[in-house]
Amino acid sequence: MKTKNYSGSIKRKLAKIILSVTSLVFFISYFVFVIIYVKHEDRRTQKLTETIGVVISQDLAKLIFLNNVSVAADITTKLQSFKMLKSAVVYKNNGSAIYQYSKNGKSFTPDGKCKKQGYKIVGETLISSTTIHYSGNNFGCIRMKLQHMTFFNIFKKYLLPLVLFYLFIVLLSSVLASFYAKKFTNPILKLINFLEGVELDAFLDRRIEITEDDEFGKLYEEINIMLESLQNSLKEKEEADKKVEYLREYDSLTGLPNKDLFIKSLQKQIDYKTLKEWHIMLCVDIDKFKVLNDLYGHEIGDTVLQLLARSLQKEFRDVTLIAKIGIDEFLICYRNVSDDKEYAIQKVEDMLNRLNGIVSNSFYVHGEELNIAIHVGANVYSKNLTSASEILQQTDGALQNAKKEEKKFSFYSKEIEKKAQENLDIYNDLLVAVKENQFELFYQLQNRDDGSYFGAEALIRWNHPTLGFLAPFKFIPIVESSNLIFDVGTWVLENACKQLSLWQENSKTKDWVLAVNVSTRQFAQDDFLDIVQRCIKKYDIPHNKLKIEILESLLSNDFETMVQKIQKLRELDIQISIDDFGTGYSSLQYLKYLPVNQIKIDQSFIFGMLENEADKIIVQSIINLGKAFKFDVIAEGVETKEHFEKLKEYGCHYFQGYYFARPEPIEKIEKVVAQL
Ligand code: C2E
Ligand code: MG
Ligand code: MG
Numbered sequence: 001m002k003t004k005n006y007s008g009s010i011k012r013k014l015a016k017i018i019l020s021v022t023s024l025v026f027f028i029s030y031f032v033f034v035i036i037y038v039k040h041e042d043r044r045t046q047k048l049t050e051t052i053g054v055v056i057s058q059d060l061a062k063l064i065f066l067n068n069v070s071v072a073a074d075i076t077t078k079l080q081s082f083k084m085l086k087s088a089v090v091y092k093n094n095g096s097a098i099y100q101y102s103k104n105g106k107s108f109t110p111d112g113k114c115k116k117q118g119y120k121i122v123g124e125t126l127i128s129s130t131t132i133h134y135s136g137n138n139f140g141c142i143r144m145k146l147q148h149m150t151f152f153n154i155f156k157k158y159l160l161p162l163v164l165f166y167l168f169i170v171l172l173s174s175v176l177a178s179f180y181a182k183k184f185t186n187p188i189l190k191l192i193n194f195l196e197g198v199e200l201d202a203f204l205d206r207r208i209e210i211t212e213d214d215e216f217g218k219l220y221e222e223i224n225i226m227l228e229s230l231q232n233s234l235k236e237k238e239e240a241d242k243k244v245e246y247l248r249e250y251d252s253l254t255g256l257p258n259k260d261l262f263i264k265s266l267q268k269q270i271d272y273k274t275l276k277e278w279h280i281m282l283c284v285d286i287d288k289f290k291v292l293n294d295l296y297g298h299e300i301g302d303t304v305l306q307l308l309a310r311s312l313q314k315e316f317r318d319v320t321l322i323a324k325i326g327i328d329e330f331l332i333c334y335r336n337v338s339d340d341k342e343y344a345i346q347k348v349e350d351m352l353n354r355l356n357g358i359v360s361n362s363f364y365v366h367g368e369e370l371n372i373a374i375h376v377g378a379n380v381y382s383k384n385l386t387s388a389s390e391i392l393q394q395t396d397g398a399l400q401n402a403k404k405e406e407k408k409f410s411f412y413s414k415e416i417e418k419k420a421q422e423n424l425d426i427y428n429d430l431l432v433a434v435k436e437n438q439f440e441l442f443y444q445l446q447n448r449d450d451g452s453y454f455g456a457e458a459l460i461r462w463n464h465p466t467l468g469f470l471a472p473f474k475f476i477p478i479v480e481s482s483n484l485i486f487d488v489g490t491w492v493l494e495n496a497c498k499q500l501s502l503w504q505e506n507s508k509t510k511d512w513v514l515a516v517n518v519s520t521r522q523f524a525q526d527d528f529l530d531i532v533q534r535c536i537k538k539y540d541i542p543h544n545k546l547k548i549e550i551l552e553s554l555l556s557n558d559f560e561t562m563v564q565k566i567q568k569l570r571e572l573d574i575q576i577s578i579d580d581f582g583t584g585y586s587s588l589q590y591l592k593y594l595p596v597n598q599i600k601i602d603q604s605f606i607f608g609m610l611e612n613e614a615d616k617i618i619v620q621s622i623i624n625l626g627k628a629f630k631f632d633v634i635a636e637g638v639e640t641k642e643h644f645e646k647l648k649e650y651g652c653h654y655f656q657g658y659y660f661a662r663p664e665p666i667e668k669i670e671k672v673v674a675q676l
Contacts, residue, residue, distance in 0.1 A: 010185050015177030022169050030162060034154045041149040042126070045084065046119055049128040049144050052082055060090055060142070061134040063099060076101055084147040086125065089114070090132070091141045098140075114141035124148050187216035191223070204231040251324040253302055254309035259392075262323035262331055266388040269320065269335055274383040276336040278344035281381065281391055282351060283399040284312075287373040289328035296368060303365045304372065311358045316351070329399075331392070344380045345416055346481040349423050352376060352409055353482060375402040376409040380416050427478050429464065434487050438463050441495050442663035445672065446515070446634065446656045449648050453676075455513035457549070457656060458496045459663045460488070480519045489522035493535045499666065500546060501539035508676045515547040515577060520554045524561075529568055536574075547575035549600065552584030563593055570595045577634070582618055591629055598654075599626055603637020606657070610642060623651045 056078055059071040079085055079101045089110040090099035097110050112127070119128035126148035132140045149157075194208045204227055208220045246252075249261035257265065286292075286308070293301035305328065312322055312330060321333040332351065337344045355376060363370045377399025381391055394412045402410035411417035433439065440463050443456040462470040479485050496516045503509035522528065536543060548569065555562055566576055577598035582605055601622050608615030619635070626633035635647045638657030647655065661672070 011181035114143040259325035280334040283377040286328040444663040445661040457515040497535040543573035
């Protein structure tokens with residue numbers, strides 16, 4: 001706020017006040033002084049007439065009774081000593097004037113008579129009549145005219161000192177004003193400075209220091225109290241605003257973002273950066289929540305919502321956004337899932353399974369055991385869809401569909417829904433497969449350049465009860481996207497170790513190395529090293545006979561931790577091979593830090609190397625890299641003699657492919673071994 005400029009000065013005002021008060025007092029006093037002075041003069045003059053009467057009474061007696069005219073000169077001489085006496089006339093008792101005196105010595109005609117006693121003032125003259133006594137006899141009367149000081153005479157007489165004194169008073173007033181003004185202005189300036197500071201910095205927690213024990217001190221105290229209450233009310237307002245702001249964006253019951261904030265946040269993310277092609281949004285609705293509310297009451301209903309919200313947050317810690325958008329509706333948004341649509345669909349299934357896991361457990365609220373069911377609308381959307389509201393609308397459409405058709409879940413796209421349903425069926429079958437041990441390991445033998453075998457790769461197969469043997473691509477992605485990978489992965493490791501221990505008993509296979517595929521999630525698991533060691537120990541096999549195949553892409557997750565894990569495995573003398581080399585990591589920089597034994601050229605390059613110059617160069621380069629970094633290089637997907645010859649020509653010494661052997665069940669491998 002702009003402040004007005006104040007021109008007034010307390011000093012000037014105070015000077016004016018002091019001056020006017022002192023002037024007033026001064027003039028009134030002067031008037032009173034003059035009046036008293038006049039009165040005093042009157043009395044003095046009267047006294048003087050009496051004195052004159054007394055002084056000249058003897059001479060007058062001589063003059064009147066003895067008719068001694070010579071005393072007249074004495075009387076005149078005596079009267080001349082009274083400077084104020086203008087004239088005097090002496091009357092006998094019979095009223096005749098026998099003597100007159102005039103200050104200027106001129107004779108005059110007496111005017112008026114001599115009254116016995118009294119006086120009157122006429123202008124500047126006091127006329128006094130005094131009886132003359134001598135030796136107890138009254139023998140005449142003297143009428144005198146004396147110089148009388150009038151009010152104006154006296155006023156005029158002291159005017160110059162008065163003016164000088166007045167000027168002195170003015171000077172003194174201004175000195176006093178500036179002295180006393182400071183007593184007022186200093187505390188006021190202190191207050192102004194303080195308030196300006198508060199205004200500039202907006203620090204309401206500032207307080208003015210109170211050193212004055214007067215009204216200013218009280219004023220400061222009141223200002224401090226006012227600031228404190230202002231600060232408190234501002235704090236309360238701020239808190240209330242925050243609460244309003246919070247409630248505008250969050251659900252007060254669960255603390256989750258509401259629909260508005262969800263759309264805003266999602267839109268921000270879409271606009272900021274979209275890294276992957278496919279994204280997921282799930283809309284979860286509690287089935288018949290109204291019935292639950294009516295049956296058990298709102299308090300229990302609210303607690304169920306809170307528990308569900310907490311479970312969702314715990315279970316889906318890895319997802320981008322969770323929100324509550326209706327009374328019993330939740331949103332789960334998982335951004336940048338994958339560039340692979342198939343993988344994104346599998347991820348949805350994994351999420352649906354995790355949701356099922358949450359609701360399959362009962363909620364215990366105030367001693368009540370409650371079970372809820374949910375409907376889920378699922379949406380796997382591409383990055384081309386850039387409107388958060390539209391994505392939400394589609395997902396909500398899917399949810400409405402699930403509710404209408406009384407299904408557990410429904411996808412926005414029917415084609416995806418069909419695929420997801422198939423995968424979900426596979427997932428359900430896989431649950432049984434793990435329990436009933438429907439898996440089997442096939443082995444694909446690996447060769448040296450002289451055709452001799454030095455080991456094999458263990459490749460999983462699922463012996464499905466109705467569909468027969470299923471290749472890994474049909475189920476491994478589903479296993480990998482769910483927690484089943486940990487059980488299945490351990491099963492593979494254990495069975496591979498078991499097979500290795502059997503090979504140990506045969507001199508032909510004693511030196512064979514068995515390669516096992518380990519998925520990224522499985523490798524990243526905290527207890528992976530323990531599991532490997534446990535399996536090795538259980539079957540008592542030499543550590544260096546087990547080879548773990550990891551994908552090159554694993555290194556892009558958390559390079560340092562992964563390298564440390566590889567290092568530890570190497571310290572245990574376990575072999576490490578990088579599978580599908582050439583397809584995953586963009587920089588070759590990392591190779592120098594990798595303590596691996598083997599790299600496995602991806603089969604796509606082998607398939608292409610005979611016709612495609614680029615593939616050929618890649619294959620040659622990988623072989624040369626291996627030589628330079630002292631890794632073994634194995635070629636995978638060696639299907640023909642031509643492949644084999646060319647690879648040998650390029651300097652490759654190890655091979656795996658249909659040209660030598662297909663993945664086979666152990667019985668067939670045993671037959672091959674028997675013929676060696
Ligand atoms: P991979 O580890 O790269 O395995 C090599 C795949 O190439 C195997 O397919 C094998 O049968 C196939 N193959 C080998 N030589 C040739 C050839 O000359 N021509 C052609 N066309 N194919 C050849 P498979 O057994 O279907 O396995 C596919 C993938 O499944 C594996 O690729 C591996 O990534 C995964 N997998 C297999 N078993 C396991 C397992 O126990 N655990 C995990 N996590 N993944 C596994
Ligand atoms: Mg492999
Ligand atoms: Mg491979």
